[in-house]
Amino acid sequence: MVTPLTCVFALRPLGQARRRIGAGHTFPHVRQAAVPFFLSPDGEVRVSARLEADHLFKVFGRRQDEAVERLRAGADREELRADGTTAAVIDASFTVDPGQIFVVMGLSGSGKSTLLRMLNGLLEPTAGHVRFDGRDLTALGDRELREVRARKISMVFQHFALFPHRSVLDNAAYGLAVQGVPRAEREKRAARALELCGLAGWETSWPDELSGGMQQRVGLARALATDADLLLMDESFSALDPLIRRDMQDQLLTLQKTLKKTIVFITHDLNEAMRLGDRIAVMRDGRIVQNGTAEDILLRPADDYVASFIQDVDRSRVLTAGAVMDTSVTADAPLCRCETASPTTPFAELCAISARVPHRVSVVDGAGRLVGVVPQQRLVGFLGDGPADPVPCDAPDGKVAAHA
Ligand SMILES: Nc1ncnc2c1ncn2[C@@H]1O[C@H](COP(=O)(O)OP(=O)(O)OP(=O)(O)O)[C@@H](O)[C@H]1O
Structure with missing residues (x-):
């Protein structure tokens, strides 16, 4: 349950506001702010949703x-x-x-x-x-x-x-x-x-x-x-x-x-x-x-009903680098000086970058930190309906065995 508060907090640092009030306290005498704040159940002061x-x-x-x-x-x-x-x-x-x-x-x-x-x-x-x-x-x-x-x-x-x-x-x-x-x-x-x-x-x-x-x-x-x-x-x-x-x-x-x-x-x-x-x-x-982002619905449909809706959606128009990147690799800077993507880079542009760099694409946030990487095979995987991660192969070097 949220409690609307008032513009008085807009004038103070949030931490200070949090210390000064208890959950559930309201200030009916103060004019309602254009963007009101509320106390979450865990005592945090947050900006309220508009609707x-x-x-x-x-x-x-x-x-x-x-x-x-x-x-x-x-x-x-x-x-x-x-x-x-x-x-x-x-x-x-x-x-x-x-x-x-x-x-x-x-x-x-x-x-x-x-x-x-x-x-x-x-x-x-x-x-x-x-x-x-x-x-x-x-x-x-x-x-x-x-x-x-x-x-x-x-x-x-x-x-x-x-x-x-x-x-x-x-x-x-x-x-x-x-x-x-x-x-x-x-x-x-x-x-x-x-x-x-x-x-x-x-x-x-x-x-x-x-x-x-x-x-x-x-x-x-x-x-x-x-x-x-x-x-x-x-x-x-x-x-x-x-x-x-x-x-x-x-x-x-x-x-x-x-x-x-x-x-x-x-x-x-x-x-x-x-x-x-x-x-x-x-x-x-x-x-x-x-209730989720387009990427949530596309990549993690809540049930078979939602899944049946997304069958005809062109994934390449919806997905971004942030949704397809492997986040197990992060660093304070890109891995090399090659071209990089940002989390909002659209899928089609990501494919183009991937074609230009000789290895996986580094995804870098606004502060220049590496937040993930996108290997080429992952890109191809996301275009299909199934999971994008590789499955083990009994001939890992990819050689085709000749049959007599
Ligand atoms: N005034 C009403 N009296 C009785 N039933 C109603 C009334 N308004 C809507 N309904 C029923 O409520 C349900 C939801 O209707 P609603 O119009 O909100 O759906 P919808 O998703 O907007 O549909 P559509 O895309 O066809 O407009 C339907 O079963 C409809 O028949």
Whole structure:
């Protein structure tokens, strides 16, 4: 259980703050910090996650509290369905750090949209809590919740949701109009957001004059114009053609480098999840069955269900040197003066380096220390489905015995 603290700690070294307070102590009289801190159960002061889902359940139908108890005791969706109750989301917990893209991935009906609607308060959880910057959204009244939604949270939908009789500029400025921002300022901010999304010059056009990809850019610009910290994106690129979809993914990643929003992105496409997600939660039948990085999911799938998803993923697009390196070899400096890789070097570039150096590739961190090595055979191994380590051979020098 985490306890939100306040900005007072931001002014002190963390060690000092830790000595001055006990676990569970709060300071209700001090203004809430933009990035709150909390005391972990082991007494450490840590920066809080921007968004936290804490054991969320959403049940539709009859006797919902009883259904939650049964789900907590291990019942699954099918057992409840027999009683006319739908368990849309079951015991979902995760945190999203400031500036992270958190992807929720799952097949149709797995509970993604219901989860997203609980995150912005459109649906009340049957049990559990949603915290945003340490504030419990589930405890807010309607007015406060509307205020948080208008100022702090933006949604980007799959079907653009543009107003056909408003100009592109007015559409992009819509969220600001809801906030009551004066016309001149909202038009300035909307124009800037359109420019960020590559739509400068289209301000006076109508939505139906734009292609699908461009309409989705207007949706994105509308979300960015409000300056909301949290962006919730529900299958935002799913209606686009594959090439345009990829283009939008690139654009989002480029924008994110400078804007550093906190993003929850819903998709049923694992390749999209792997491209965008700093972390990915895989949902099945209402439950999160794995929450990890793209590399975790690819290299260490939690179960056969997740493993079946990753069969068609192009590993070379996801893996980095950090994921494939052998960490049993480390040192204060690279092993020689040959070209090196960093832990974030993409797999394809690592292969190119490996082709250029006459031995295994040294992987070096930002401080110039050797953090691992990648032998060539390991690279080849990671492209397949099985483990990448060599197995013993009864002819270790590799000679082929001639048969008479
Ligand atoms: N208002 C509702 N009343 C009853 N059942 C609902 C309601 N909303 C969703 N459900 C059910 O909850 C489950 C999860 O639905 P949800 O829409 O969250 O899944 P999803 O993963 O977003 O699916 P999709 O990708 O098709 O949108 C489904 O079985 C759905 O039928």
